[in-house]
Amino acid sequence: MNLIKIKEPLSSNNSSKICLGIDFGTTNSVCSVKVNNKLHFITDENGKSLIPTLILYDTKIKRFGNQIIKNESYYNSIFSVKRDFTRDFEKKKFEDENKNKISSIEVSKDFFIYLKNLCEKNLNHNIFDCVITVPAYFDEKARSGIMRAAFMAGLRVRRLINEPTAAAFAYGLEKKKKGIFFVYDLGGGTFDVSLLKLSDGIFKVLGTSGDPNLGGDDLDNLYAKWLINNSFGINFDDLNEKEKLKLVKKSKLFKEKLTNSQSFEEELEVNDCVKKIKINIEDFNKSIEKLIDRTIKISSELLNEVDIQIDKVNGFVLVGGSSRIKCISNKIKENFKTKIFDDVNPDLVVSKGAALHGYELLNGSDNVLLDVTPLSLGIETMGGLMEKIISRNTTIPAIKEQIFTTYENGQTALKFLILQGERETSVNNRKLGEFVLSNIQPKPAGIPRIKVMFSLDADGILFVTASDEETGVENKLSVKTNDELNLNEMRKIVESSIENAKDDIHQRMIIEAKIKAQSFLNEIDAVKKDIELLCSKNDIKIINEKVAMLKESIKTDDCDIINQRVDDLNKSTESFAQKRIEKDFSEVVGRDVEEIE
Amino acid sequence: MSVNSICWNCQNTLPQNIFLCPKCNKIQPPKQLDEFKLxxxxxxxxxxxxxxxxxxxxxxxxxxxxxxxxxxxxxxxxxxxxxxxxxxxxxxxxxxxxxxxxxxxxNGFNSHLEDRSFNDPEVLEEIMEIQNEFLEAENYEKKKSSIEKLDIRISETTNELSRSFKNKNYEIANKLNIKLSYLEKIRFDFKKHL
Missing domain, CATH: 1.10.287.110 (DnaJ domain)
Incomplete structure (x- = not known):
């Protein structure tokens, strides 16, 4: 008898709230969700739960993951977009299906939309809430970038959780383990290590470390270089980009095959020349040894830093697709003489941890997760040195204050440069942003007391406030880029759109319109003084009117009106924009051209 | 200075040092409490x-x-x-x-570890001695035993510190604490170079 399978829609009066766990990986992404006490892995059109993080902008159409067939167009896909978050995710270096220039954030947004749609199809239910995992060693900018991409996709991010922490959470809950565990997480693009103490309902991270630019991709590159050098006598760097990519992808295939077999023969085509080559595990291990040694070094440094003897550690939990490489567990055994737990699926466990944590956030639980910040945060002081305010491996949330003062008599403003990293000199650390506290009461040098407060929330997102203790003048900064919105502004926009949108597409339109409008308003606010300086009284009046109208419209959910008023404001500020360019130009005339650039 | 405050939610008058309103169970804006009380x-x-x-x-x-x-x-x-x-x-x-x-x-004794006022020659000499021994140790075993010696000093100093707290002798406790922090700092450096 043939039974027709009908997916049962989740009833709206369901007792538990749904929260997706998204492991947005460098090479593969995994989504899962806990519904009615059961964990489901989301599958794509091909029934696969391991979804390659691939995006292809073809003419007029977007393709994702397993939709991308491995033919010529495959090599035009965007690979490893996640790696850009530690580098240049704002640069518009890609082209979408309509030939518009887009950034890595927008590419990731499209991928999040794809994942969201898949999950909704799987569950037959709208989904807004999610927990997203990030590499533990991701810095502030990378974290806020991921959050922005998800917000723009219409997802309400309930928590960012560190990948090794998520893995340990799932592992500890599932296997009911207690003790101190070392999570070794080697993914496609990042390497993280975390030491956790698991006890009854408490998951406490003792310390974390890693390298945000070391992963399976780098192993593939090293092996590709070795292969081409030893089999063809060609230098990898002499190949053109497409040949390089093809060779790296081929090396990746060999690497995967080597997890099941010791040696085999395979054809390799480079620059139209085909050769049959012998592939064996010894050569592979040798070619990647340097990187594996680096992961071992990072691991032992972490143990040293948190001052925990290896005999106190119950064992290593291996996570991340790349941790399947046999020589890794051998190296760990050799160096640490400890147990290795590989009784979890290293590809799925991170997403699982996120889904379980998301479920608990929305439905309550007695478990608590205490994570740490991976990198120190501070500000630049005189002489270009970094003064740490929150040091690495501090448990979050965290609030720290420090008092600073002026170094010149009568100084009325102080500039703060916010930094993240472990180096003494600020140029070697990542610059997160800067802000100026003005209107300080003029006093002799060293007398004013400027209180700087760093507050790291449970997502690991930083907020900074500086205030003059005497006058109470305050300036706030949350890490943001250029004139973009800060995360709280974005979160509010997403919240309000979720409530009022008719459907997904409508919701994204509202979010986009509101983000655009709010950024524009922020921009105008930032140049307020210039407007007053350069515009006629009448122009100022008109601009102020249009600003007020736009502000009013943001409170509604009518995208057409919002967009219309953005255009209106844009028009009314055109002459100002022109005057400002002229002013800027006249200010720089007379300087060296190089200096201007 | 301890004025009773009211719950922001139900306007109930709150007892001292409380995190949740006993009436409506809402979390209250946290007050400055010392670390032990907190x-x-x-x-x-x-x-x-x-x-x-x-x-x-x-x-x-x-x-x-x-x-x-x-x-x-x-x-x-x-x-x-x-x-x-x-x-x-x-x-x-x-x-x-x-x-x-x-x-x-x-206890009203504001000690700043960063203060440069630390100039007890006896302690300085002791620290120099420990550092030299470590630097001169030519192999892993010797370095390790030098750290072990340091550990003994740390626990001795901690015991002395504990005694001075019991005797409420904060002047001495402060001195010992500065010494202890130096010892811990060099232990951290030693571990790095092991």
Whole structure:
């Protein structure tokens, strides 16, 4: 008898709230969700739960993951977009299906939309809430970038959780383990290590470390270089980009095959020349040894830093697709003489941890997760040195204050440069942003007391406030880029759109319109003084009117009106924009051209 | 200075040092409390560290912002603040030198470890001696035994420190605490170069 399978829609009066766990990986992404006490892995059109993080902008159409067939167009896909978050995710270096220039954030947004749609199809239910995992060693900018991409996709991010922490959470809950565990997480693009103490309902991270630019991709590159050098006598760097990519992808295939077999023969085509080559595990291990040694070094440094003897550690939990490489567990055994737990699926466990944590956030639980910040945060002081305010491996949330003062008599403003990293000199650390506290009461040098407060929330997102203790003048900064919105502004926009949108597409339109409008308003606010300086009284009046109208419209959910008023404001500020360019130009005339650039 | 405050939600008059309103159970804006009171442990140097950790974790189980993520912005803000304060208090009390500094401060003895006023020649000589021994150690075994010696000094100094707290001799406690922090710092450096 043939039974027709009908997916049962989740009833709206369901007792538990749904929260997706998204492991947005460098090479593969995994989504899962806990519904009615059961964990489901989301599958794509091909029934696969391991979804390659691939995006292809073809003419007029977007393709994702397993939709991308491995033919010529495959090599035009965007690979490893996640790696850009530690580098240049704002640069518009890609082209979408309509030939518009887009950034890595927008590419990731499209991928999040794809994942969201898949999950909704799987569950037959709208989904807004999610927990997203990030590499533990991701810095502030990378974290806020991921959050922005998800917000723009219409997802309400309930928590960012560190990948090794998520893995340990799932592992500890599932296997009911207690003790101190070392999570070794080697993914496609990042390497993280975390030491956790698991006890009854408490998951406490003792310390974390890693390298945000070391992963399976780098192993593939090293092996590709070795292969081409030893089999063809060609230098990898002499190949053109497409040949390089093809060779790296081929090396990746060999690497995967080597997890099941010791040696085999395979054809390799480079620059139209085909050769049959012998592939064996010894050569592979040798070619990647340097990187594996680096992961071992990072691991032992972490143990040293948190001052925990290896005999106190119950064992290593291996996570991340790349941790399947046999020589890794051998190296760990050799160096640490400890147990290795590989009784979890290293590809799925991170997403699982996120889904379980998301479920608990929305439905309550007695478990608590205490994570740490991976990198120190501070500000630049005189002489270009970094003064740490929150040091690495501090448990979050965290609030720290420090008092600073002026170094010149009568100084009325102080500039703060916010930094993240472990180096003494600020140029070697990542610059997160800067802000100026003005209107300080003029006093002799060293007398004013400027209180700087760093507050790291449970997502690991930083907020900074500086205030003059005497006058109470305050300036706030949350890490943001250029004139973009800060995360709280974005979160509010997403919240309000979720409530009022008719459907997904409508919701994204509202979010986009509101983000655009709010950024524009922020921009105008930032140049307020210039407007007053350069515009006629009448122009100022008109601009102020249009600003007020736009502000009013943001409170509604009518995208057409919002967009219309953005255009209106844009028009009314055109002459100002022109005057400002002229002013800027006249200010720089007379300087060296190089200096201007 | 201790004025009773009212609950922001139900206007109930609140007792002292309370985190949740006893009437409506809403989280309250956290007050400045000293680290020992905040964690609910007795104010002394010889703390049972396991007890301290249990007290700390129990509080986080109640007040971590994860427990409030479904509630209003205000409650999330208060819980983040309270949870941060609990984290910091634990960090301060869990380590002997920062615990000593906290205790000294509570007893009106503001000690700044960064102060350059530290010039006890006897202690300086002792530290130099330890450092030299480590630098001259030519192999791993010798370096390790030099760290072991350092560990003994650390525990001796900690014991002395504990005694001076018991005798309420804060002048000496401050001196010993500065010495202890130096010893711990060189231990950290040694471990790095092992």
């Amino acid at each position: 964690l609910g442990v007795s104010e002394k140097f010889d703390l049972d560290l396991e007890e301290l950790e249990n007290a700390y974790l129990k509080l986080q189980q109640l007040f971590h912002p994860d427990k409030f993520s479904q509630l209003s912005d205000k409650e999330i803000k208060y819980s983040t603040l309270l949870s941060s304060m609990i984290n910091e208090a634990f960090q301060k009390l869990n380590n002997s030198t920062s615990r000593a500094t906290t205790l000294l401060k509570l």
